[in-house]
Amino acid sequence: MLHFGRWKLLSIFLITLLGVMYTIPNFVPEEDRFTINEVDGTATPKGIWRFIPAGTINLGLDLQGGSHIVFEVDMDEVRDAQLETLASDIRTTLRDAPPVLARSVAVIGDEVVVLLVRPEERDTALERIRELNAPVTTGIGQVGLSNMYDIGADPSDPSAIRISVTSQQYESIRNRTLEQSITVIRRRLDGLGTTDPTIARSGDRRVLVQVPGADDPQEIIDLVGTQAAMSFHMVDENVDPGPNGQARTPPGVTVYPMADTGGTQWLAVETRQRLTGENLNSSNVTTHPSYVGPVVGFRLDTQGALIFGELTRANRGRRFAIVLDNEIITAPTINEPILSGSGVIGGSYTYETANQLVILLNAGALPASLTPVEQRVVTGTLGQDQVESGKLAIMIGFALVIVFMVAMYGVFGLFSTMALLVNVVLILGGLSGLGMTLTLPGIAGIILTIGMAVDANVLIYERIREEVLNNRTPVQALQAGYERALAAILDANITTFIAAAVLYMLGAGPVRGFAVTLGIGIITSVFTAFVVSRLLAVLWLRAFKPKKLPL
Template sequence: MFQNLKIRVGLILVLAGLCIAAMFYQKQAQGDIVTLGLDLKGGTYLALEVDETRARLTDEQRKDAIDRALKVVRIRVEGLGLSEPIVRKSGDYRIEVQLAGLRNTSSARNVIQKAAFLEFQIVRGEALRDALPRIERAVVAAMPNEARGAAAATPAGGVFQQGAGAQKQDSVSVGKPFESKLARAGSQGQFLVAAADTAAMAKYLALPAVQAALPRGTELVWGVASAEEAQGFRSLWLLERQPLVTGEALESAVAATDPQFGRPVVNFELNRRGGRTFGRETGRNIGKQMAIVLDEQVFTAPVIRGQISRNGQIELGQATLDEAADLALVLRAGALPAPLRVVEERTVGPSLGQDSVNKGFVAGLIGLAMVVVIMIGYYRLAGLFAVIALTLYVLYTLGALAAMDAVLTFPGIAGLVLSIGMSVDANVLIFERIREELEAGRAVRPAVSEGFKQALSAIVDSNITTLLTAAILYYVGTGPIQGFAVTLGLGIVISMFTAIFVTRTLFTLYLERRSPAAQGLSI
């Protein structure tokens, strides 16, 4: 089929058109004809390590935590929708993340660092009333000045309501620092703490004696940002310490919009084992509130209306749909085995990346100009054919990178330039073999045919060897090494096509258009 000249020319033109279309589409979608890496486009670099502020780990535990966290972070970063993000291990105890072209670094940082430890716990707000005397004694014993301050103050939120009535302000506030900062909220198990009192309340909750004074098997947990907090309050919940199920039973989580109220929610599904446990426990607690706790903060606490098995929903209140999508992403990725902290954060500005692009572009132009001058000056018409093939090679390579949405890095440019050199080298081998055939007295057509035939084995051998090297580099390398390997391997395949197929087509087209008497070839 490819012996037909029209088919050969048609294939070359169709491939060129497809490459131009791919680059145009990429330009419209990304702003560049090829997706540029962090070193060329700019972006964010993060280095993460295990946060050991709460508990020290052994070297083996730290290494295991990093290995497990690497998988979670990679899933989360890939879920951000960025082009070719780089997530890799650096040494034994560090994770490196490169996010090319990212501008909203805080959002990505929050997604990466979020522990995503999910629990479903029963609310026990009514049990706090009986424990209040013990809690107050614990606070007064540990902080006597707090009791005197509570007696002198009359805070606006210092009423602990009971049923339909309420105790008077002065009877509660005198000598009762804990209760003076606590007010009953509208829902069954939620309490509100004034924003000005949250620091003091946090100190109370950190006291071991206060934790011991809580009802057995319960804990006080803060809520996340809500409408009440926007008005100057922070919510506090008393929960059963033992969760019904945890996020380990989670199979999927998807952000959606509540069709009834139009608010963002996260729909989740548990595995079979978790679903059985969830169904049994929710059936036992119908009519009670169930808090959905993520990273030790209550997101919402709906009332259990009936038995729930595998499917449920997390309401996010005033959150946006993007925040719901981020939450669904971290829940799908799973909980981090240990908290991570950012030990290094570096932003590569677009100006620095553009400077690298400009320098690489100038270097490429100089190299191509020298190749054009040398090839045409030495091989004349055949050299012109090589230059045309080389131009198509550049077009095909850029088009393939755009179609694959591959990332072009500075090492990738080096691989591209190297493959250009190999393409020219293939043409040199072919032209020298044709020259030998012409010097031996062969006619032009047989000389061209024999020259391509004799040079083919050497071209294929050298290119396959380099292609295997590129494959090994991609398999064992990371980041920039892989970028170099991708462009080198892709360039080799395309250079073989242009050096052999395109150049041969140009020779054939030239010879077909010449009269038999004028078929001399200067080479």
């Protein structure tokens, strides 16, 4: 227990050294550690920081400041889409399969109303429609007790059937839409390179987005709020869209404005979607000899590549349009078949606008429109005040712990103080190395850890004191104290670590920040209290060889 071999000493030294290396960057200005590329904004480590860690602890919204935005998901749009899908399925079931049972299927209010060709066939029509019904599937994949649709005959009209979506199905759709929105938003913000944004559900219709360090909420709104629904259409050159896109068009043709023209140029395309964003495998910012400046390269999945290859083979010399959120972003001419499943989207892009489009395409389309209903900027001044207050609280707490330990345990109190200093360094180094975000509750977690860290030393020193009172030799007392206190130390810290793990798994934002610092602090506290302080005590014991321990 009191023997430290070379490998143990080397391990303790290396762990402490790593903690110091990961902690130091937090006290060095960014301009001294990185070279910023003015073109794309990327940061490259310079000097000695190319060989040692250069990352720092990320500050949360409450410390660094940033953007706080609440988006509302357009659930009416989701409801309408669900009803239109239901109407289309019913139309196919009753009109496309002989005999034709329905003369009209339309969405009226919150219902789909079916008018039959012959009232006497209502039972047959009801039987076919009920084949579309199924139990509601919850957000976690479980089958519910309620059905998706309420299907019934209209008592006032023998030739009418009314179908509505059940409240349980709407609840399932709402939950699924919110979860999908959160996933897409996270992908987009991750692509932007933001630091640990907070994205959480807020009520039945809203999503909370907090982005530390982002001082322009509109930039976040433009990125997150864009639906990014992309589709490929063939251009119909025989239809004149008119100067304002208001010309009458035949069935199967839709007019869209050209992007970046302010609505002055329009193009008629086939309404039929040949490909959609679901066939997109990846996209990236690149260059192409046919365009000046950056372009957006894209690659389709296997199915999309086959469709795109056949499309370009059969329509050589024609134009196809790529439509993004009801705007045509490019409409090139097909000069030759494109069989590789890849291509480029050209235009008057800057690096920033091309990169934003790449982020949107890679993240996928939102399941519904988002509307910002609340936005504000959390200023960094308040955050800096909180950081300074947190530093002051840590220093005061540290000083009071030192005074108490030295007063109670003398030279052993100094050992615990030195171990506590190593503990703080390891916590900061751990947060930096893992790229975690420090929030105000996280600072509270560090302060709590400081108090808990010496608790293990108190248990050890009290055990040693009991052994001294039993007339044990210094070596025997020291060894017995550490051995017999170990079980109690592990029990106390393991239970606390479990609580921190539960907070991290179930919490969000600041709660997780507190759990992270507490969890890391528990691990480092056990290490410093049981290993570092013991090493210092053994070195002191070997150097001074006291007849009795000063406890």
